[in-house]
Amino acid sequence: MAEPAITTLRLDRPGIRKALGDLEAEIMELVWARPAGQGTTVRDVFEVLHERRRLAYTTVMSTMARLARKRLLRVEKADQAYVYYPRFTQEEFVSRFVEHVLQDLLVSFSGATLAGLSALADPRAAARASQLLDEIARRRAVEESE
Amino acid sequence: MHTLLGLSSVLLVLLGGHLALNLVRGLRDWSQRRDGHLLVLAAPVVSLAIGVAGVHHFAGRVCFVGAPAWDLTLGTALPLGMGLVALGGLGLGGSRLALMHRFVARSGGPPGRELRALVEHLAERLGVRRPRVLVCAVDRPLAFTYGLFRPTLLLSTWMVEHLDRREVESVLAHELAHVARRDYPISWLATVLRDAFFYLPTSRAAHRELHHDKELACDDLAAHVTSRPLALASALAKVWQRALAEPALETAQPLLGTGEMIEERIERLLAGPQAGRDVWRTTDARRRERREKGPRSAALGVGVVALGALLVVEIANTAVMLAPMGCGPVSSLAGLL
Incomplete structure (x- = not known):
């Protein structure tokens, strides 16, 4: 299994935010909160995060794509939408x-x-x-x- | 079949050893437990001796030569192989002695006057002759006793520098307790026996328990002689802490034992003397007993009887295995009569 691309260590942040940006961490937490085997779409994440902070859909989309490039998420195409799965457990x-x-x-x-x-x-x-x-x-x- | 005889012999030793160890664990007297452990360690030697003697005896006899080829090979290879391993164990023991001797000769220096006086005082209280005391200039906790015939006590400068007077005294008392119990020669023998039969789980267990017991027994003796169990606990805790901070290759191995043991030893010393456990037996009490009962004759007697029993069982085993084949002591006896 390919290793996740971790390039920064932020000592001033707590938990997984030491390894990931704040938004990336929030998204990963949501993905990990899903039952095993169930994927997450951009829309799922957007709906939750939009409540918390006024984010643009495209922001969520590009961040999740970046997480896939960093090999933290795996992406599959399922009728028109992209579904993301975590590569590792938390x-x-x-x-x-x-x-x-x-x-x-x-x-x-x-x-x-x-x-x-x-x-x-x-x-x-x-x-x-x-x-x-x-x-x-x-x-x-x-x-x-x- | 001769191979079967060899294997059944090993099985007997394993079974007997296992039963013996269970019995020993219930004993409370340190000396009796040690005798039990030594018995378990020595038993395979009896078995091996019979095996090797058997090979020598049967070589050339009709029943041996007439046996199938694989039985011949295995029946000879097994006892001879075991014998070679046993000799290897002895060799390891010898090299261990030589290495210790070299290390001590190279790094040991004369102790200070105060240290010498302390050792003399403690040796007197324990009823042993003052051993040779050497100090080595090493910045690591090191304290051990070695020597088959002339015990030598080695202490590192770290011990003297980092422990207070009472703690040093308790460490010395612990090491002198080893001298009093003649632990080094016995442990050396136990290790040789364990190495000689390293593949037997009973030998490994007996060795481990013997080592475990001897540390606890010396802790007790030291605590009693100095009347300060806390001082020894303190010394052990300091050594442990240092060992954790900088795990070197040989950090006071003989004082520390294994990592898991040291915590147990400290807690035990903190708990103090426990009722029902035969732990605080003084040298005086043991001397008195010895005068009354003779040199541990009871335990020794049991040991001899047990080994004798093993011998008898082995011979019977031999007879049972080989009689159907028309060879062995039964048929020889029949021939005599």
């Missing part, structure tokens, strides 16, 4: 995005990234170790004062 998209970013960072900053990564590799263990240390320190302090 989880898959997120994990590919994270992997992509990490690889990119590793290539650029090998030494620094690796050192920090190992704590990331098992954040649960790192958190647990800190927690235990705090508790032990507290109990030892009590023991000393007795």
